[in-house]
Every structure is written in C-alpha cells, then in structure tokens.
Amino acid sequence: MAEVVEVLVPGGKATAGPPLGPALGPLGINVKAVVDEINKQTATFNGMQVPVKVVVDEKKAFTVTVGIPPTTALIKKEVKIEKGSPEPNMQIVGDLPIEAAVRIARMKQNDMLSYDLRNAVKEVVGTCVSMGVNVDGKRPKEALAAIDAGEYDKVLAE
Structure with a gap:
C-alpha cells in the first residue's frame, strides 16, 4: 500500500x-x-x-x-510584504492591484469554493481584509462592492 x-x-x-x-x-x-x-x-x-x-x-x-501556496502567501509576494498588518482595520501594509487579485484567483480557482472567476476574485479580496491590504487603492470591502457593481467587469473578462 x-x-x-x-x-x-x-x-x-x-x-x-x-x-x-x-x-x-x-x-x-x-x-x-x-x-x-x-x-x-x-x-x-x-x-x-x-x-x-x-x-x-x-x-x-x-x-x-x-500544490499552490496559500492565498495569503501569494498576496504577500505580489504586494512585497513580509507579513500582514497587526491591526488590519487600522494599519494598511500594502495595495494589491485588481489584476494581481485576478491572477491569484486564477491560480487558486481549483482549490476554492467559487464556481466562477468573479467569486474567486472576491475570495482573494476577502483575504486582503484580514491582512490589512488595500485592493486597487480601495479598502477591501469597497473593492468587493465595486466588483459587485460591475466596475471591474472588463478586467474579469480578460
């Protein structure tokens, strides 16, 4: 065996x-x-x-x-930080471009619970919340609202 x-x-x-x-x-x-x-x-x-x-x-x-490294490790590499924020809601340690979030979501999609790329990107952005990392210059929760509003549809379609 x-x-x-x-x-x-x-x-x-x-x-x-x-x-x-x-x-x-x-x-x-x-x-x-x-x-x-x-x-x-x-x-x-x-x-x-x-x-x-x-x-x-x-x-x-x-x-x-x-396997593919954890989402947090991929975010840290993209943002070029050693670790996430000790106070995620108060102290921001970096900014993740939305294109990088899409790239990470594509890498991790098979390991995620999401059925489509949009929701996989939202999972990556959700991870940014607990790490103290902004997404495309916005707070992660604002970025999630922007994804839902369709602001990033062009990036998601590529």
Missing part, C-alpha cells in the same frame, strides 16, 4: 530536517533525492510556504506533487 506524506515546505529551500526527514525516514527511501526533487519543483515559489505531497509506493518509488 502506498504511503502519503503531506507537508508545507519553503519554496526551493526544503531540507532533510523536520518536517520532511522524520516523515520520510521510516519509509526507507532516499530522503535527499526526495528533497532535491521538491526543491526543483518548488523553485518558482521561492520565499513562500508550498504544500507538497509525496507518495511512496511498495517498490520505494516516489512521486512529488506540488
């Missing part, structure tokens, strides 16, 4: 230490080979936490599946 290990690793910088090493060691596979493969596949997500799934079969062969 195949064994499955799911972990969050830093993009391009996974090591044989925790959480990977202790999870993979007992399975009897070459941990360094797995780490090298993970780092190769996650290099584009440098600086972000990336969900990774390693499946090890009975013959000790492994496959690595890389």
Whole structure:
C-alpha cells in the first residue's frame, strides 16, 4: 500500500530536517533525492510556504506533487510584504492591484469554493481584509462592492 506524506515546505529551500526527514525516514527511501526533487519543483515559489505531497509506493518509488501556496502567501509576494498588518482595520501594509487579485484567483480557482472567476476574485479580496491590504487603492470591502457593481467587469473578462 502506498504511503502519503503531506507537508508545507519553503519554496526551493526544503531540507532533510523536520518536517520532511522524520516523515520520510521510516519509509526507507532516499530522503535527499526526495528533497532535491521538491526543491526543483518548488523553485518558482521561492520565499513562500508550498504544500507538497509525496507518495511512496511498495517498490520505494516516489512521486512529488506540488500544490499552490496559500492565498495569503501569494498576496504577500505580489504586494512585497513580509507579513500582514497587526491591526488590519487600522494599519494598511500594502495595495494589491485588481489584476494581481485576478491572477491569484486564477491560480487558486481549483482549490476554492467559487464556481466562477468573479467569486474567486472576491475570495482573494476577502483575504486582503484580514491582512490589512488595500485592493486597487480601495479598502477591501469597497473593492468587493465595486466588483459587485460591475466596475471591474472588463478586467474579469480578460
């Protein structure tokens, strides 16, 4: 029976230490080979936490599946901030262009509950509320109202 290990690793910088090493060691596979493969596949997500799934079969062969980083990590990368605001309603730490919100929504759409791009973008904007990040120069709740009013229909249609 195949064994499955799911972990969050830093993009391009996974090591044989925790959480990977202790999870993979007992399975009897070459941990360094797995780490090298993970780092190769996650290099584009440098600086972000990336969900990774390693499946090890009975013959000790492994496959690595890389997921999309959490929405918060993608927003932080786009806005170029280290972390969200300690007081989201009082202190704004950045501004996310609506085009970036659409790009993030497209990346994450398969993992979201939304059925269409408009609602997926609204989920991304909703995440900005708790991070203290404005969207297109507006407070996130104002941006949500603008999306509902159709102000961004042209961007959403592209």
